Amino acid sequence: MESVTTDADAGPVFRIGMLGPSRVGKTSLVVSLLTDSERLLGGTPVVLRAADSSTRARLRLRRQELDGGLLAKKFDTAVMRGSENLTYFELDLKAGQATDGIRFSLLDFPGAWMSEHERRGSEEVRQWDECRDFLVGSNILIVPIDATVLMEADQAAHWQSVPAVLETLAVQEIAESWAGYRNLAPDEPALVVLAPVKCESYFADNGGYRDDSQLLRERVLDVYERTVELIRLNAPHAQIRYCPVDTLGCVELVKVEWEPSADDPGVQRPRGTFAVRGKGKISIAGADDILGAVCSLLVEAQRKVTTGLAAGHIASAQDMEVRGRELKRGFFRHVLNTLNGNIRANELERSGELGKARALRAQAQQLQDAVEMIAGRASSGRSKVL
Numbered sequence: 053m054e055s056v057t058t059d060a061d062a063g064p065v066f067r068i069g070m071l072g073p074s075r076v077g078k079t080s081l082v083v084s085l086l087t088d089s090e091r092l093l094g095g096t097p098v099v100l101r102a103a104d105s106s107t108r109a110r111l112r113l114r115r116q117e118l119d120g121g122l123l124a125k126k127f128d129t130a131v132m133r134g135s136e137n138l139t140y141f142e143l144d145l146k147a148g149q150a151t152d153g154i155r156f157s158l159l160d161f162p163g164a165w166m167s168e169h170e171r172r173g174s175e176e177v178r179q180w181d182e183c184r185d186f187l188v189g190s191n192i193l194i195v196p197i198d199a200t201v202l203m204e205a206d207q208a209a210h211w212q213s214v215p216a217v218l219e220t221l222a223v224q225e226i227a228e229s230w231a232g233y234r235n236l237a238p239d240e241p242a243l244v245v246l247a248p249v250k251c252e253s254y255f256a257d258n259g260g261y262r263d264d265s266q267l268l269r270e271r272v273l274d275v276y277e278r279t280v281e282l283i284r285l286n287a288p289h290a291q292i293r294y295c296p297v298d299t300l301g302c303v304e305l306v307k308v309e310w311e312p313s314a315d316d317p318g319v320q321r322p323r324g325t326f327a328v329r330g331k332g333k334i335s336i337a338g339a340d341d342i343l344g345a346v347c348s349l350l351v352e353a354q355r356k357v358t359t360g361l362a363a364g365h366i367a368s369a370q371d372m373e374v375r376g377r378e379l380k381r382g383f384f385r386h387v388l389n390t391l392n393g394n395i396r397a398n399e400l401e402r403s404g405e406l407g408k409a410r411a412l413r414a415q416a417q418q419l420q421d422a423v424e425m426i427a428g429r430a431s432s433g434r435s436k437v438l
């Protein structure tokens with residue numbers, strides 16, 4: 053029992069990697085997921101919070117940028133600054149003032165690193181290697197896809213540029229490695245989310261004028277067909293979901309210009325200009341489906357722990373030298389600790405601190421109830437299990 057406490061205390065086990073090239077919408081999606089979680093968790097005693105001050109500061113900065121763009125009433129996808137560093141968002145899902153919660157570590161990085169050009173310095177190469185290791189070892193891989201690239205391509209030259217603009221081969225290669233790695237721990241949660249973003253003009257459910265959602269889905273599934281196939285082949289247990297998101301919601305695409313890429317001869321990149329609709333109030337759509345899918349994974353992990361299905365896995369994971377230290381640390385032990393709250397409560401009971409033990413169990417129960425409630429909510433109607 054002792055080693056359980058030590059392992060879970062070692063830090064976050066639930067890892068989420070954002071996988072996508074430059075300007076595709078990774079950072080915006082992270083901010084949307086966290087912003088929308090406030091609404092989704094509203095009415096429950098549970099909060100999803102930045103777990104450290106640098107994560108808090110980064111989120112605030114990004115929201116200010118967004119608000120500024122909306123106040124200016126015009127939204128150019130090239131105006132927002134891209135990420136410059138590898139960034140870990142450390143997040144806690146917890147009940148009220150509880151000290152224990154479910155810790156998530158989410159990685160965001162400058163997507164330009166995926167385009168392996170020759171001028172890269174050694175530090176960039178090192179950081180990209182770190183990213184790749186994290187992505188391959190995560191439980192959840194979120195793949196933001198720029199919907200404007202797929203929906204506004206209407207000439208042969210545009211379509212020829214799509215693989216380079218979306219870096220589909222690099223995405224495919226990492227997703228394949230991820231699936232191979234996940235297959236070494238088939239009991240552990242594994243989820244890939246294909247998440248088209250910048251979808252405002254293709255859905256009629258969030259202030260948009262027309263519904264091209266069917267075409268968007270067809271195009272995404274067509275372009276990422278091989279990626280989905282490779283995940284299925286290498287990790288048959290992994291869930292794959294399609295979850296289109298509007299991170300802004302209150303904008304309409306008014307113009308797209310395909311411009312020659314400065315770095316890749318022959319490649320054209322779309323530059324979209326969005327007009328702000330109405331009062332310019334952000335209206336995130338679809339992010340709740342991603343949060344719901346994450347909560348479903350937690351519920352499933354909890355079920356495995358309580359029915360003892362994970363016990364064999366915990367034992368066998370110790371022996372697997374091939375898997376990284378992170379994976380061996382034991383996903384299920386962490387879930388056991390946080391969702392049950394039992395281990396620390398037992399210790400407190402033994403030392404006579406019954407009031408604290410009771411509070412701890414109540415918090416763990418609240419967290420579990422909220423996670424189950426979110427997992428059980430109906431989807432927005434946009435998402436689909438693939």
Ligand SMILES: Nc1nc2c(ncn2[C@@H]2O[C@H](COP(=O)(O)OP(=O)(O)OP(=O)(O)O)[C@@H](O)[C@H]2O)c(=O)[nH]1
Binds near residue numbers: 133136
């Ligand atoms: N209209 C609209 N614009 C979006 C959406 N998501 C992202 N954008 C815009 O797309 C641009 C790029 O978004 P980022 O989130 O910075 O993209 P990124 O993938 O983090 O880019 P790098 O940091 O360079 O890798 C920004 O101008 C965003 O405002 C969306 O859902 N709708």
Ligand SMILES: [Mg+2]
Binds near residue numbers: 078134135160161162
């Ligand atoms: Mg970014």
